[in-house]
Amino acid sequence: MSTRQTLPTEQPACHPPPESPLAAAGTGERAHRARTEPMTIRGLQDGRTIVETDGGTYVVDADHERCTCPDHAIRGVRCKHLRRVAIEAAAGTIPPAGMREGACALCGDPVFVEFDQPTALCERHSFEPGECVIDRETGSLLIVVAETTDRADERRIDDGRPIAEVETNRNYSGHEPVVEAVYASALGRQTNGRAAKRYGFPASRLRHTDHDPVRGRRLLASHRPAQRADAAG
Ligand SMILES: [Zn+2]
Ligand SMILES: [Zn+2]
Incomplete structure (x- = not known):
């Protein structure tokens, strides 16, 4: 699994800082x-x-x-x-060295991606770690852990099924990136020292909200990431 650069401190070493x-x-x-x-x-x-x-x-x-x-x-x-x-x-009018032009999986707008990156989201549709989002299927509030570059029809859950083939994900495209998130309710509960389980969703299943992002970051700070994400039911 590869993760889109998530924190300002995690600049990939292979790309030099932008030049004027x-x-x-x-x-x-x-x-x-x-x-x-x-x-x-x-x-x-x-x-x-x-x-x-x-x-x-x-x-x-x-x-x-x-x-x-x-x-x-x-x-x-x-x-x-x-x-x-x-x-x-x-x-910024052409891709920097090492990247190519791709398209946002949701709106088709051009985005610069790594050569081997199978899917991407534009600035408008991308997700921030710590951001509060709503699951369109259940209405649940979740906190984003990471936006990955894995396609929903390629990333598999424990039983071997691709995330895109889970019943509740049928309304969303398999070519969308998987977004990993934890349920806000799970972060608030006492979990006996265990990390809250993180789940993978096709990007468009999660809806951006107006909730305070600082709250999301604070909840996330108390969360130790699990080894792998599963698909939500
Ligand atoms: Zn020349
Ligand atoms: Zn887009």
């Missing part, structure tokens, strides 16, 4: 041209980028700092195409 678009270009003549010349940028599924200019069309591999243009291929310099791709990535 201005700094991304560097300085000098090539940086100036990278910023000002008209170029059409198009991301490929494999993470490379097509850069179309008046002078030709080139393929930039930002991960390996490579470009197919003569300036880079022959002279070995950081060409204007590499710089332009760095500018666009820093500005």
Whole structure:
């Protein structure tokens, strides 16, 4: 199971901190041209980028700092195409190195995802750890533990069934991410030192609420995460 980055302290080590678009270009003549010349940028599924200019069309591999243009291929310099791709990535208009463009499982809006990430949610639909949500099936109040990148039709519960195939999840799509949550009532009860059980839900089964998120975080702080999430009945 993989978990979307959940806490501000858990920045993945492989992604450098975001650079400002201005700094991304560097300085000098090539940086100036990278910023000002008209170029059409198009991301490929494999993470490379097509850069179309008046002078030709080139393929930039930002991960390996490579470009197919003569300036880079022959002279070995950081060409204007590499710089332009760095500018666009820093500005958030194309995926940063190591990521590709995907779509929110609920609304289809574009989101940047890891290459092997099978499902994702946009900013508007994503869940925060500690957030209070309502189970649409039972009306129960739950506290989100984590939004995972596992699909509901792939993550299995103890009896081997995918979460999407549990009766009460039939109204929700299997391609949605699994969101792990604990029942607020279970956190409030004395559990004899045992962690409250965490359950996995297809994302759209959980409804965002206006409840105080601080309360959710406080309840969650007293909760030790269980080994694995099960599907709610
Ligand atoms: Zn180039
Ligand atoms: Zn969305």
